[in-house]
Amino acid sequence: xxxxxxEESLCASCPTVDCFVKCQYMDLRMEQAKSEIMKLAKGEDCxxxxxxxxxxxxxxxxxxxxxxxxxxxxxxxxxxxxTSPRAITKQWINIGEPRGKYRxxxxxxxxxxxxxxxxxxxxxxxxLFDDVMPSYVFGQEFFCNVVYIHFANTSIIKERLPFVIDNxxxxxxxxxxxxxxxxxxxxxxxxxxxxxxxxxxxxxYFEYLVKRLKELSQEIRPLNIxxxxxxxxxxxxxxxxxxxxxxxxxxxxxxxxxxxxxGENSLCCAGIFGMMYGYxxxxxxxxxxxxxxxxxxxxxxxxxxxxxxxxxxTKVAKRGVRPIHIIDLCRMALGxxxxxxxx
Amino acid sequence: MSDISRSLSxxxxxxxxxxxxxxxxxxxxxxxxxxxxxxxxxxVPQKVEEIQQIVKLANEEGIPVVPMGAGMALTGLxxxxxxxxxxxxxxxxxxxxxxxxxxxxxxxxGTSQGLLKSYLDKNxxxxxxxxxxxxxxxxxxxxxxxxxxxRLTQQYGFNSDMVSGLEVVLPSGEICKIGSCCLSPDWxxxxxxxxDLSGLFLGWFGATGIITKVALRLYPRKKMRDVxxxxxxxxxxxxxxxxxxxxxxxxxxxxxxAQPMPLIFRDNHHIALFMTGDTDEELEFKxxxxxxxxxxxxxxxxxxxxxxxxxxxxxxLDMPQRSVSRFADVKKGGGFEYSGPxxxxxxxxxxxxxxxxxxxxxxxxxxxxxxxxxxxxxxxxAFAYTFNRADPDMMTRARKALEEGSDFALxxxxxxxxxxxxxxxxALEKMHPTTRNLLKMIKTxxxxxxxxxxxxxxxx
Numbered sequence: 001x002x003x004x005x006x007e008e009s010l011c012a013s014c015p016t017v018d019c020f021v022k023c024q025y026m027d028l029r030m031e032q033a034k035s036e037i038m039k040l041a042k043g044e045d046c047x048x049x050x051x052x053x054x055x056x057x058x059x060x061x062x063x064x065x066x067x068x069x070x071x072x073x074x075x076x077x078x079x080x081x082x083t084s085p086r087a088i089t090k091q092w093i094n095i096g097e098p099r100g101k102y103r104x105x106x107x108x109x110x111x112x113x114x115x116x117x118x119x120x121x122x123x124x125x126x127x128l129f130d131d132v133m134p135s136y137v138f139g140q141e142f143f144c145n146v147v148y149i150h151f152a153n154t155s156i157i158k159e160r161l162p163f164v165i166d167n168x169x170x171x172x173x174x175x176x177x178x179x180x181x182x183x184x185x186x187x188x189x190x191x192x193x194x195x196x197x198x199x200x201x202x203x204x205y206f207e208y209l210v211k212r213l214k215e216l217s218q219e220i221r222p223l224n225i226x227x228x229x230x231x232x233x234x235x236x237x238x239x240x241x242x243x244x245x246x247x248x249x250x251x252x253x254x255x256x257x258x259x260x261x262x263g264e265n266s267l268c269c270a271g272i273f274g275m276m277y278g279y280x281x282x283x284x285x286x287x288x289x290x291x292x293x294x295x296x297x298x299x300x301x302x303x304x305x306x307x308x309x310x311x312x313x314t315k316v317a318k319r320g321v322r323p324i325h326i327i328d329l330c331r332m333a334l335g336x337x338x339x340x341x342x343x
Numbered sequence: 344m345s346d347i348s349r350s351l352s353x354x355x356x357x358x359x360x361x362x363x364x365x366x367x368x369x370x371x372x373x374x375x376x377x378x379x380x381x382x383x384x385x386x387v388p389q390k391v392e393e394i395q396q397i398v399k400l401a402n403e404e405g406i407p408v409v410p411m412g413a414g415m416a417l418t419g420l421x422x423x424x425x426x427x428x429x430x431x432x433x434x435x436x437x438x439x440x441x442x443x444x445x446x447x448x449x450x451x452x453g454t455s456q457g458l459l460k461s462y463l464d465k466n467x468x469x470x471x472x473x474x475x476x477x478x479x480x481x482x483x484x485x486x487x488x489x490x491x492x493x494r495l496t497q498q499y500g501f502n503s504d505m506v507s508g509l510e511v512v513l514p515s516g517e518i519c520k521i522g523s524c525c526l527s528p529d530w531x532x533x534x535x536x537x538x539d540l541s542g543l544f545l546g547w548f549g550a551t552g553i554i555t556k557v558a559l560r561l562y563p564r565k566k567m568r569d570v571x572x573x574x575x576x577x578x579x580x581x582x583x584x585x586x587x588x589x590x591x592x593x594x595x596x597x598x599x600x601a602q603p604m605p606l607i608f609r610d611n612h613h614i615a616l617f618m619t620g621d622t623d624e625e626l627e628f629k630x631x632x633x634x635x636x637x638x639x640x641x642x643x644x645x646x647x648x649x650x651x652x653x654x655x656x657x658x659x660l661d662m663p664q665r666s667v668s669r670f671a672d673v674k675k676g677g678g679f680e681y682s683g684p685x686x687x688x689x690x691x692x693x694x695x696x697x698x699x700x701x702x703x704x705x706x707x708x709x710x711x712x713x714x715x716x717x718x719x720x721x722x723x724x725a726f727a728y729t730f731n732r733a734d735p736d737m738m739t740r741a742r743k744a745l746e747e748g749s750d751f752a753l754x755x756x757x758x759x760x761x762x763x764x765x766x767x768x769x770a771l772e773k774m775h776p777t778t779r780n781l782l783k784m785i786k787t788x789x790x791x792x793x794x795x796x797x798x799x800x801x802x803x
Contacts, residue, residue: 085640085647087574087611094606118654271650278641279634310653318623 002158002194004074008041010066019058019068022264026051040071048072049081053277054150055268056236059189067193069149069236076152084276089151095140096147096160102139110175111168112136112205115183116143119306119325123339124179126331127219128212132177141167144186146234150272161186162196169199177203181305185237206244209330213251220333222253227329228298228321229256230289230312231266232305245304248326252333259296261289271311286312294319302326347404351386351428354396359387359434370411370429375680376742377419377763382409382429389434391510391518391555398553398794399516401428407797410549412453412485415477417680418763420489420548424798430553432482438462439556445531446470446561447507452484452554459483460662463561471495471564473502476663484554489761490546490685492723494596494617494662495562497589497715503545506533508558511544514551514790522558530558543785548761549796551789565619567626568595570659573614573637575646578692581612584646585688587636588616589719593629595619597715599722601695604673604708612695613649615659673708676731678738681712682748682766683725684757688715694724697751702728705740723760724752764798771802 011017020026020033026048028036039046049072058068076083096116105111110132114120116139124133145160165187168176178184187202213220229245242263249256261267267289274282290312293301300322303309313323328338351360361367362384372379383406388394401408407427414421423429432453439449441463448470450459457479463470473493475486486493487503499505508522508530521540522533533541544552575581581599588594596617603609616633620626640646651659658666670679686694695711702709705728712725726748730741749759749766753773759766771779783802793801 082644085575085644087576087645088647088649090576090610091574091607091649094609097606099606275647275650276641278638279631283631307650310650 002162002196004067004070004154005193005195006041006071007066008038010064011037011041011068014064018061018063019066020048022061023052023055023057024265024267025053025055037068040068040075043075043078045079049076049079052083053268053273053281054083054233056149056233057264058236060236060239060264070154070190070193073149073152073154077154081152083150083152088275089153092147092151093153093156096143096145096156098140098160098163100141102137102141104138104171105134105136107137107171107173108132108135109173110135110177110203111171111173112177112179113142113168113183114138115178115180116140117180117306119309120179123306123325123327125339126336127216127334128209128327128330131212132208137168137171144180144183146182146186146190146237149190150233150276157190158194161191165191165196165198173200175201175203177205177208179205181232181234181238181241184241185234189237204238204241204244206241206248206326209327210244210247210251213248213330213333216334217251219335220252221335223329223333224253225299226255226257226297227300227302228259228293228296229262229266229302230269230304230308231262232308233268233272234305235266245302245326248330249302252330254302254329257293257296257298259292259298261292267292269305269308269311271307274311286315290316290319290321293321300324300329302329347384347400347406347428350400351384351397354400355386355388355393359389361385370414370431371422373414373417373419373422374677375417375419376678376738376745377422380422380424381426382423383426384428385431386428387431387434391435391512394430394512394553394555395516395518397428397430398512398514401794402514402516402792405792406794408553408794409796410452410553412482412488413455413478413480415481416485416489416761418761418766420761420763420799421796424764427794427797432484432553435555440530441467441470441561442529442531443467443470445529446563447530447558448472448561449508449530449556449558450483451556452482454483455479456481456483456486456663459559463564467561469564470561472559472561473499473505474662475502479663483559484557487545487557487559488548488554492714492716497594497597497717499560499562500717500720502559503541505560506541506545506557507531507560508533508556509541509544509554510556511552512555514792514795518555519552524558533558543789548799550786550799550801551795553795565621565625567621567623568617568619568660569626569630570651570656571616571618571630571633572649572651572659573616573640573646574611574649575614575640576611577645578612578695580640580645581614581691581695582689584614584637584640585691585715585719587640588614588633589715591629591632591636592718593618593632599691599713599715600710601698602670602710617660670710670727670729673729674731674734674737676733678730678732678741679727680730680741680745681725681727682745682752683723683760684749684752685716685721685760686724686752686755686757688713688719688722690755690757691722691724693755694726694752697748698726701726701744701747705744707737707741707744724757726752767800768803771800 270285371381411421435451435453473495
């Protein structure tokens with residue numbers, strides 16, 4: 001049985017309680033935040049079990065590596081506190097069920113993992129990926145299942161993730177380039193937090209892009225545009241990789257606008273909020289986020305997660321800001337056509 | 344060539360009459376499960392006068408006459424059960440008139456839904472009609488004849504409620520105009536303020552006359568259209584959810600479905616909500632009203648709006664929806680039929696449980712589908728099964744499941760929609776005796792020789 005590694009003493013001695021003090025969706029001062037995290041650590045009923053909207057932010061705010069969000073998820077599941085309507089949770093669990101319909105390319109030591117994001121099949125093309133493709137995997141059998149922490153369901157992760165890891169192991173790969181934050185977070189953060197052994201090196205695709213862009217630097221035509229970056233929730237599970245966004249933008253001649261909702265203060269795309277909590281929260285977060293992009297003169301909104309793209313790309317476009325995935329942006333800098341367009 | 348063939352050729356021309364087996368074969372069946380029966384003749388007229396002459400000839404010779412649109416009803420309504428002449432209406436396919444300001448269109452009796460849609464798209468982009476989810480070849484006249492439903496049914500009722508006038512060839516061969524057009528050049532009403540005679544023909548499946556022109560109300564067509572899907576794992580909650588949604592009066596169309604495949608649909612009931620607007624603001628206002636109406640269910644975790652994958656949206660917004668055709672081939676072999684009673688919305692839980700029970704009992708792929716009619720006044724609930732036409736055993740099982748579904752629906756207070764002849768007899772048997780006698784009186788008086796689509800609505 002996999003159990004979460006969590007040290008109550010780390011929270012007890014924490015001088016900042018940033019996990020909850022910095023939360024953008026719960027208004028907690030230091031004293032109350034301390035009280036709530038300690039109640040959570042002891043398994044008692046507490047505010048975050050009811051009010052946390054699953055932005056994953058506290059996983060980044062906690063600099064002690066103590067996984068406050070995973071603990072909220074564990075406790076919610078233990079106490080039967082639902083985050084999402086039952087039907088939505090069932091639907092997502094059904095979607096990720098292995099069906100034996102996965103796709104595996106010509107596998108090398110390094111493989112690109114598309115997880116179960118069909119958008120990536122169209123997008124991951126061109127010279128950026130010449131050196132690895134067609135070494136790729138796609139399908140539920142390689143889907144990290146991390147998304148279920150939104151649904152307060154770690155059981156399904158504990159059940160499926162070991163099989164996913166084993167599927168990679170069977171391929172004999174040495175390195176897995178994760179084309180989505182959650183995939184990377186699964187192998188670099190969540191699996192270790194639960195004591196699961198990962199027999200390959202996970203590489204965030206940002207790191208891969210930086211390496212390739214440097215190799216192709218002679219062919220890059222700087223784009224000379226101003227952009228806002230839409231940071232996804234899952235990026236909070238791999239905050240140490242976030243700096244690569246700026247590195248990539250510099251390499252392709254894109255200026256990231258200084259705006260309110262960036263870095264640690266980023267706002268969720270709110271796609272998941274709509275499903276879980278209804279119109280008001282989702283609409284409020286999306287409006288503030290897009291207003292912020294417009295007010296700071298962003299010409300385009302750079303996406304990392306296809307799900308974020310699906311959630312707000314149309315709304316972003318209607319405000320005159322071009323939505324574009326970071327891979328497409330890099331491809332444009334190489335003179336290639338983007339693979340994803342606003343629906 | 345027989346005497347009848349010669350007579351028919353004299354009316355419509357030799358090229359438009361056939362008694363050849365390779366052609367009568369196609370007119371002997373529809374895509375559903377009803378057993379085929381060949382007509383003796385097929386005739387394809389182009390003018391009302393030709394239909395009048397054909398009907399008069401049939402009366403003289405005592406030959407059955409079956410008017411046919413595209414033959415898409417699935418319940419065998421245009422299978423010539425007693426042979427005779429099938430009148431294929433497809434050449435009578437003109438849009439006769441559009442009155443833009445009064446928002447109605449007059450079309451000939453064989454005009455297809457697809458043709459009308461294209462015509463309006465091209466010439467009257469601010470007008471639309473209630474498109475059913477049948478293939479585009481289905482005809483407007485046949486659809487109102489069977490009390491079909493379409494994209495505007497939640498707002499305006501059955502498609503037959505949108506009829507604003509009829510021209511009918513009676514079994515005697517005479518032409519009869521029904522509605523305001525009987526004394527006015529304008530076809531704005533099928534009845535009111537006169538006695539509404541449209542009921543002598545609508546719903547009769549051609550057993551009382553042949554519709555040669557139909558006027559249909561048109562409605563504002565907004566520039567934008569969108570869809571949301573609310574899902575719940577409890578069939579018992581679907582009726583109260585529909586109640587809240589219809590209360591908003593913000594929804595264009597409401598369809599409910601539950602099916603086991605693909606996996607994204609397993610275990611849940613899906614309420615597909617369509618909305619329209621001329622501006623982003625209008626559309627967003629409606630969206631907010633709709634979301635807010637279901638907010639208590641979201642807060643209780645009883646349901647939520649699913650994220651619709653971008654690839655799914657165009658399919659959902661398609662008119663007609665082609666997903667039905669795809670479902671028809673789930674088992675390969677292209678067989679698909681549904682029993683679709685009209686029934687109160689509060690019967691959704693029982694009906695959906697029954698679909699699944701029968702699918703399990705007869706080992707069939709199923710889909711439960713419902714289209715809300717009016718502001719929750721009733722719904723068409725489809726007990727839908729798919730089968731392989733090359734597998735007789737599977738077809739038998741599908742037939743049994745449909746029969747049991749029909750029986751269940753009738754017992755649950757439903758009324759058969761586009762009933763098969765067997766279902767018609769079940770309905771007539773259960774019907775109030777005075778009503779049954781009234782039907783008999785109408786049929787006998789209008790069609791004393793019993794030549795019009797015999798077998799249908801025949802009181803024994």
